[in-house]
Amino acid sequence: MANRSRIGRVLGMLLYGRGSEQSVVGRLLESAGAGRAGVLVLRGEPGVGKSALLAAAAELAAGQVLRATGVESEARLPYAALSQLLAPVLDRTAALPGPQRAALERVLGLADGPAGDRLLVGLAVLTLLGDLAERGPLLCLVDDVQWVDRESAEALQVAARRLGAEAVVLLLATRVDGPELPGLPELRVEPLGEAAAAELLAAVAPELADVEPVLAAAQGNPLALVELAAGGADGVLPPAGRLRVAYHGQVSRLPGGAQRWLLLAALEESGSPEVLLRAAEESGLTAADLAPAEQQGLIRVELTANQVAFRHPLLRSVLVDRAPLVDRLAAHAALARAYGEREPLRRAWHLALAATGRDAAVAEELASAAAGAASRGGHTGASAAFERAARLSPDPARARELTVEAVEAALEAGEVGRAEALAAAADGPGLDAATRAHLLFARGVAEFWRGEHRSAHRRLGEAAGLVAEFAPGPAARVLVQAVHAAWYLDAAAVRGTLTALGAVELPADDPLVPVVRYVTGALGDGPDGPALAEAERAARAAGAVAPVDLALACGAALLPGRDEEVLDLAGRLVREAREGGAFGTLPTLLFFLAEAELFTGRPGTADEHAGEALRLAEDCGQPLWTGQLHGFLAYLAAARGEDARCREHAGLARARGASGVPWAQWALGVLELGAGRAEDAFGQLTALAGGGQNFQVSAVRSVPDLVEAAVRLRRPEAVAEPLARFERWADRSGLPWARALVHRCHALLAPEELAEECYLAALARHAEQPRPWEQARTELLYGEWLRRGRRRSEARVPLRSAEQTLRQLGALPWAERARLELDATGAPAARGPAGAVAGLTPQESQIVRLAAHGLSNRDIAAQLFLSARTVGHHLYKAYPKLGVSSRTDLAQVLPTLS
DSSP: OHHHHHHHHHHHHHOSSOHHHHHHHHHHHHHHHTTOOEEEEEEEOTTSSHHHHHHHHHHHOSSEEEEEEOOGGGTTSTTHHHHHHHGGGGGGGGGSOHHHHHHHHHHTTSSOSOOOOHHHHHHHHHHHHHHHHTTSOEEEEEEOGGGSOHHHHHHHHHHHHHOOSSSEEEEEEEETTSOOOTTSOEEEOOOOOHHHHHHHHHHHOTTOSOOHHHHHHHTTOHHHHHHHHHHTOOSOOOHHHHHHHHHHHHHHTSOHHHHHHHHHHHHOSSOOHHHHHHHHHHTTOOGGGGHHHHHTTSEEEETTTTEEEESSTHHHHHHHHHSOHHHHHHHHHHHHHHHTTSSHHHHHHHHHHHOSSOOHHHHHHHHHHHHHHHHTTOHHHHHHHHHHHHHHOSOHHHHHHHHHHHHHHHHHTTOHHHHHHHHHHHOOTTOOHHHHHHHHHHHHHHHHHHTOHHHHHHHHHHHHHHHTTTOHHHHHHHHHHHHHHHTTTOHHHHHHHHHHHHHSOOOTTOTHHHHHHHHHHHHSSSOOOSOHHHHHHHHHHTTOOTTGGGHHHHHHTTTTTOHHHHHHHHHHHHHHHHHHTOTTTHHHHHHHHHHHHHHTTOHHHHHHHHHHHHHHHHHHTOHHHHHHHHHHHHHHHHHHTOHHHHHHHHHHHHHTOGGGHHHHHHHHHHHHHHTTOHHHHHHHHHHHHHSTTTTSHHHHHTHHHHHHHHHHTTOGGGGHHHHHHHHHHHHHHTOHHHHHHHHHHHHHHSOHHHHHHHHHHHHHHHHHSOOHHHHHHHHHHHHHHHHHTTOHHHHHHHHHHHHHHHHHTTOHHHHHHHHHHHHHHTOOOOOOOSOTTTTSOHHHHHHHHHHHTTOOHHHHHHHHTOOHHHHHHHHHHHHHHHTOOSGGGGGGTHHHHO
C-alpha cells in the first residue's frame, strides 16, 4: 500500500487529470515488483500526454529503465529502434542461447553472417529482457511507435506477447493513426477535461490574464496548453496544427545558425552528438550556434547518455516541414559526409535525399547498402532503399533490376501488399521474361495471402511458364506455390498444376526432383510413387534445404493416409526447424505434426502443437495457417464436447478465409453429432462432402461421420456418392484403419442380418492398425446395435471398452453416450477420472513433458519461445494438478502424459 501511495503522489505531481491512466501504469509497476510482467500501448493524438506518462513511469521505476524513441526519418533503417533500446545492455547478449545471440548480434551489426529468422530475433529480445529482470524490475519505454522501423516493432511484439512471469513492464506510445499492435492491451489517452485543463494552465502560466482563448484553442491537449500559453497563440486549429504554429513561432525567433543546427538534429536519425558535431562542422557551424535553442529548452544535449533529444518529437516534423528545400538538401549532404563509411545505409540514404536528379553513383551506393541491410534481416528498409535506388538510376534496365530487388525484399519482409504495388507499377510491355516472372510471382503471392486463390493460381502458373525453359528450378518452385493455391480451388486445378509441375524438365540432381515425384504420386490419381522415407533420403542426398524443401512432401503424405510416416518426418523436421531457426516454416510443420498426432490417437499433444503453431502463425503474419489451425483446434474442441470453444475457433477459421473452412465444417459436424443433433451435423458434413474442396484431408476423412448422421436421419441414399469416393480412397491407401472405417459405414447402412458381419470385419481391421478414437467409435456403434437387438450381455464388452478409451481421450460426450448405453444394459460403467493430466492446459502439458525428459527451464524456453521464468511459473502451477512436489517426480507421470 505504501508503494502504491508513492506512485500516486509522484504521478500526481507530474500530470494533471490523469487519474485513470495513473492507476493503470501504477498497477503495472507494482506487478513488476512482484514478478509479473505487464505490457501496455498508450494511444492518443500528438501532445495529449503519452510521453509525460512514459516519463512519469521512468521516475517511478524501481530498477533499470531502457528507452527508445521512433524517429520519422529512421523508420526505413532496420532494427534502429531496437538498437537504441538495447544499447545500454548489449554486453549481456553473451549469455543468450547460441542461435538467439547470433541472430540478435547480426541484425544489430555486432557480428557478421546472414540474419536469422525475424521471430528468432524477437525471442532473443524476450530472453535478454528476462535475464535483465532477474536482477530487479525492468521498465522498457518506446515512444512514437508510429515511427519505429518495422523490424524493431515486430521483434518487440514477439517479446511482448510472451512476457509472463518476468519483472518486466513494456510501455509503448503511439499516435491515434499509428500501427495496430495485435495481441497487446491498449489504453486510449484522451484530451483533458475542462477542469484539469484549467488547472494545468494555471500551473504553467499563472500570470496569464485571459485564459479562455488558450483553453478554447487547446481543446484539452496538454502540450498545446503549455506551448500556446508560452507563445500567445489563439484560434481553434487541429491539434497538430496548433502545436506546429506554436513551435514555428519559437523557432522563427532563433538566429539562423541555431535554426540550421536544429534542422541537422531533426534529420539525423540516431541522436548521436558526435555525428551532429561533425555535420555541423561540415556546414560551417559550431557548438555555440546551438546555444540559443538549448536556452529556450527546444533541444537537450546529454553527453553522458550520448544523446540529443528534442523537447517534443513533433518539433522534428515542424523543423523539417518549415525548412526551405535548399537547406534540407544541404543538411542531408552534410550528414552523409558526417556518417562516412561507418554507417553505410544511413550515409547512402542521406546521399539519396540530397540528390537533385538521377545519379548512377548514388543509386549504386544505396543499392549496395540495401543489400547489406537485407543480409542482416532488414528486408523492410532494404526494399525501400532498393526502390529509391531504382528511381535514382539513369539506366532503365538497371532501374528494373533494382525494382525487382525491392519487390523481393518486400516479400521477404512479409509486406506482400507493398510488393504487389511495386510489381504492378513495374509490370508492362517490353520486359524480359525473367523480370516479368519475378513481378507476376510477387503479385500472385500477394493475391494468395489475401485469399484470392484463383487469380493467384493464374499468375503463378504464368510466371512459371515464362521461365520453365531456361530456369526449370525456379519454375518448379513457383509451381509448388501454385499447387498450394490450387489446393483451395478444386481437384481439377490441383491435377492441372501437378501435370505442369511434372512436365518441368528439372536437372536430375535437383533436390526438388524426389519431392515433386512424391507429391505428384501422393496427390494425383495414378499409382503411388516412392515411399515418403525414400523421397526424403533422395532429396537430402541431392542437397535439399531441410526443413523447407521437405515440408510439401510431409503435408502431401497425409492425403493418402500415411499418418505414421508423417508423424515421424514432421517430428524430425520440427526439431530441425527449431535448431536451424526456420521459424517461418514451423507453423506449417507443427500443423502437419498435429494432424498426424490426432489421427494416430494423440489428441493431447496435437492440441499442444496446434496451439503453438497458431501463436507462431500469428507472430509470423500467416493468415492462411491461422485459419487452418483455428479450424483444427475447433475439431479438437468438438471431440471433447467443448461447445463454446469449438464455435469460437470455427468462427475465427471462417473469418481468416477459405483455408480453414473444411476443418471448421468437420468440427461443427462432429460437435453436433456428439451432442445428438443429427440434422445439424448432416448439414455441416454434407456441405463439406459436396464442396469444391472435398478432396482435402479433413473432407475425405469426414465421410464416416456423414454416413452416421445420414443413417440417424434415415437418409442413406444421400451418402452413396461420398461413400463410394471414400471407398476408392481407402482401397488406394491399402491401410487397415481406412478399410475398418469402410466396414463401419457398411455396417450402419446394412440390413440387420448383415450388419454384424460388417462390424466384426471393422473391429478386426482396427486390431491390425489401432486408432483409439475411431476404434472406440466403432465399438460404441456396435455396442449400441447389440443393445438394440436385446443382446445386452454381449453389448457390455464393446461398450465398456469404448467408454474407457473415449474417457481417456477426453471425448466426454462420446464417453457419456457409451456410459448411458452401458446403464441400459444393466451394467454401469466404471466411472473414473479422465487422468491426472486432465486439468493441465496444453502449454502446461507440453512444458511438463519436456521437463520430465530432463530439459532445463532455459532449454524448454528456447524450444517453446517462452522465457525461462515463464516456464518455471507454468511448472509451479502444474505440480499440484499432477500431485507431485518437485521436478524429480515428473518421471512418474510421463507415461500418462505420453
